[in-house]
Amino acid sequence: MTGAFASEVTAALLVIGDEILSGRTKDKNIGTIADHCTENGIRLKEVRVVADEEAAIVAAVDALRTAYDYVFTTGGIGPTHDDITADAIAKAFGVALPIDERARALLLERIPEGEMTPARLRMARIPVGADLIENTVSKAPGFMIGNVIVMAGVPSIMQAMLKAVTPRLRTGAKMLSVSVRVDRPEGAVAAPLEACQRAFPDVPMGSYPFMDEGRYGTTLVLRSVDEARLAAAKADLEARLAAVFGG
Structure with a gap:
């Protein structure tokens, strides 16, 4: 579970829900989680979307939790x-799923005992051995079992859970990034960018085309956990671009 850097901590995100795949609901959580991981020194390496099908969820969880340090899931705990x-x-962890008295007590802080229907009580079912994740929005908790972090799909609730669970997570070196704007089409900057990447293979680089007032341009983005190495790569890239297009 380690990558190019000794301090690297990796994660995957599993988005669960038929409504996402059908297009009825537009996912708003992927970007939020990606930003949060970057800010906290966690490399989000993969995102998968699966339907509300037990076998598909189990297979995805089993595959991802062995490949990455953490697996975040969103959706399907209502x-x-x-x-x-x-x-x-x-099922993936091979444990029972009883009503958890800790979770039930949290629900009762918001729902009167007389209104605690079987449907609402479903939200208190927690796998044996899991730790609860606080939900300051609606009380129904998420949970963490092993390296799998299970959160709600509603963005505001997911964000509350993500904030609550983060202090428990191991984090690594924060990924830094710099951008270089070039008012040239992506194809025109491909050669100097590739040459720079060969010179700095440890610094991930990407190109992102845009159109500004009818003219094509490209934003080149370089990333590294090493500030000095990042600065050196940026200087090298700018020199190569100047050699091609003039300073």
């Missing part, structure tokens, strides 16, 4: 019959 994420996670 009160309805198709909210089966907790069931799938429990």
